Amino acid sequence: xxxxxxxxxxxxxxxxxxxxxxxxxxxxxxxxxxxxxxxxxxxxxxxxxxxxxxxxxxxxxxxxxxxxxxxxxxxxxxxxxxxxxxxxxxxxxxxxxxxxxxxxxxxxxxxxxxxxxxxxxxxxxxxxxxxxxxxxxxxxxxxxxxxxxxxxxxxxxxxxxxxxxxxxxxxxxxxxxxxxxxxxxxxxxxxxxxxxxxxxxxxxxxxxxxxxxxxxxxxxxxxxxxxxxxxxxxxxxxxxxxxxxxxxxxxxxxxxxxxxxxxxxxxxxxxxxxxxxxxxxxxxxxxxxxxxxxxxxxxxxxxxxxxxxxxxxxxxxxxxxxxxxxxxxxxxxxxxxxxxxxxxxxxxxxxxxxxxxxxxxxxxxxxxxxxxxxxxxxxxxxxxxxxxxxxxxxxxxxxxxxxxxxxxxxxxxxxxxxxxxxxxxxxxxxxxxxxxxxxxxxxxxxxxxxxxxxxxxxxxxxxxxxxxxxxxxxxxxxxxxxxxxxxxxxxxxxxxxxxxxxxxxxxxxxxxxxxxxxxxxxxxxxx
Numbered sequence: 001x002x003x004x005x006x007x008x009x010x011x012x013x014x015x016x017x018x019x020x021x022x023x024x025x026x027x028x029x030x031x032x033x034x035x036x037x038x039x040x041x042x043x044x045x046x047x048x049x050x051x052x053x054x055x056x057x058x059x060x061x062x063x064x065x066x067x068x069x070x071x072x073x074x075x076x077x078x079x080x081x082x083x084x085x086x087x088x089x090x091x092x093x094x095x096x097x098x099x100x101x102x103x104x105x106x107x108x109x110x111x112x113x114x115x116x117x118x119x120x121x122x123x124x125x126x127x128x129x130x131x132x133x134x135x136x137x138x139x140x141x142x143x144x145x146x147x148x149x150x151x152x153x154x155x156x157x158x159x160x161x162x163x164x165x166x167x168x169x170x171x172x173x174x175x176x177x178x179x180x181x182x183x184x185x186x187x188x189x190x191x192x193x194x195x196x197x198x199x200x201x202x203x204x205x206x207x208x209x210x211x212x213x214x215x216x217x218x219x220x221x222x223x224x225x226x227x228x229x230x231x232x233x234x235x236x237x238x239x240x241x242x243x244x245x246x247x248x249x250x251x252x253x254x255x256x257x258x259x260x261x262x263x264x265x266x267x268x269x270x271x272x273x274x275x276x277x278x279x280x281x282x283x284x285x286x287x288x289x290x291x292x293x294x295x296x297x298x299x300x301x302x303x304x305x306x307x308x309x310x311x312x313x314x315x316x317x318x319x320x321x322x323x324x325x326x327x328x329x330x331x332x333x334x335x336x337x338x339x340x341x342x343x344x345x346x347x348x349x350x351x352x353x354x355x356x357x358x359x360x361x362x363x364x365x366x367x368x369x370x371x372x373x374x375x376x377x378x379x380x381x382x383x384x385x386x387x388x389x390x391x392x393x394x395x396x397x398x399x400x401x402x403x404x405x406x407x408x409x410x411x412x413x414x415x416x417x418x419x420x421x422x423x424x425x426x427x428x429x430x431x432x433x434x435x436x437x438x439x440x441x442x443x444x445x446x447x448x449x450x451x452x453x454x455x456x457x458x459x460x461x462x463x464x465x466x467x468x469x470x471x472x473x474x475x476x477x478x479x480x481x482x483x484x485x486x487x488x489x490x491x492x493x494x495x496x497x498x499x500x501x502x503x504x505x506x507x508x509x510x511x512x513x514x515x516x517x518x519x520x521x522x523x524x525x526x527x
């Protein structure tokens with residue numbers, strides 16, 4: 001038996017599994033990069049993290065797209081799943097498990113889960129008649145349509161009538177309402193009101209859980225004329241990838257219930273209502289938190305393959321650095337709203353925050369240590385009152401960031417970090433190291449000023465590392481920080497750098513860009 005005292009606290013975080021009907025774009029990147037930053041931060045804090053992502057590969061749309069491409073559905077999804085994996089490698093996504101719904105162990109588990117819910121009397125055979133949105137794989141009642149179109153994507157719906165299995169939802173309605181109203185399961189709060197007013201209080205309709213009009217799916221275990229409908233198939237990935245109802249893995253007891261599901265707002269209904277109902281039907285614990293973020297808009301519209309207004313993250317990352325792209329999309333997405341992406345705003349953020357503020361702080365500080373002390377600070381230092389505000393801000397920063405990561409308000413966490421970076425740049429102007437350097441009697445004071453700046457860089461770079469995992473270790477090497485100095489235990493403690501620290505001035509971390517010139521070139525690439 002394991003010694004419980006020596007076991008790390010676990011943290012399980014998930015992206016949704018993405019629908020591989022076309023190439024991934026920067027809209028997919030937001031959710032995945034956000035989850036990656038949180039996963040990395042939790043590992044930094046000492047948690048045993050399980051971070052999952054993957055692809056949702058069944059359904060009518062895949063079957064149709066594969067036929068258009070002259071491929072089998074499996075050939076079609078294999079190619080696009082590989083592109084998702086390539087993008088996540090490029091974006092430095094540190095996922096622990098990548099699930100595909102075509103994986104044999106997942107299909108086995110889906111059939112077992114379907115049979116379990118059926119045996120408990122929650123699934124029955126009936127006939128579906130109503131409106132169907134093929135792109136969203138969603139059924140709607142006429143009253144839910146907006147101007148006769150899908151309320152999620154605004155596209156045309158078709159009449160659908162077919163034999164289907166249904167899952168009873170009313171037995172779970174009261175518990176789901178309590179989950180949404182009496183806990184903080186769903187964030188932000190505005191999403192709760194949407195779910196209550198649009199779906200729960202009007203009366204939960206039974207859920208269609210099988211289809212007969214296409215074959216590309218997991219067969220219903222006791223009726224192979226039906227395939228399991230996409231949402232029961234897709235949502236259960238969060239437990240099947242841990243080994244629930246299959247023999248592939250053995251992590252379910254270790255990591256479930258999930259600490260944080262992150263999704264975009266268009267699938268919040270499925271995660272806040274249908275997913276809890278499936279878990280309740282299986283007598284399983286519910287996840288702890290669901291965060292539903294807004295959309296990345298481009299040209300005033302939601303970015304997406306179907307609208308053709310996608311931004312290629314490979315082009316941006318190669319041109320401006322992956323860390324810069326990661327930073328910008330996390331910094332600018334508001335907690336409860338949408339984010340209007342423009343190339344101008346992206347370049348402005350890189351120039352202002354990364355080049356002018358953080359990059360300039362590192363390069364100025366290491367250059368002064370090299371120039372005035374031959375790269376190694378002397379042990380003797382003199383503290384003055386002007387140091388206190390900067391020291392207090394830097395020392396208290398990790399607690400603020402911890403709380404915001406848990407919300408998760410990533411943009412606000414980054415804003416707090418950059419307040420300290422900006423304060424450090426202001427501190428340089430207040431203390432005027434170049435004037436202190438002219439007076440031999442001020443050397444100990446100059447050493448203290450430069451040490452304080454290096455300490456701010458140590459603390460802020462540690463907290464920024466989950467967001468920008470490539471660049472921050474370079475900054476830490478330049479300021480001579482290594483080992484235990486960079487641990488979570490020391491990130492909130494001032495004075496952990498060696499008094500006689502040696503810097504290693506290096507290349508510029510974040511180059512500045514000519515915005516006008518870059519916009520011209522990006523426009524040429526798009527065209």
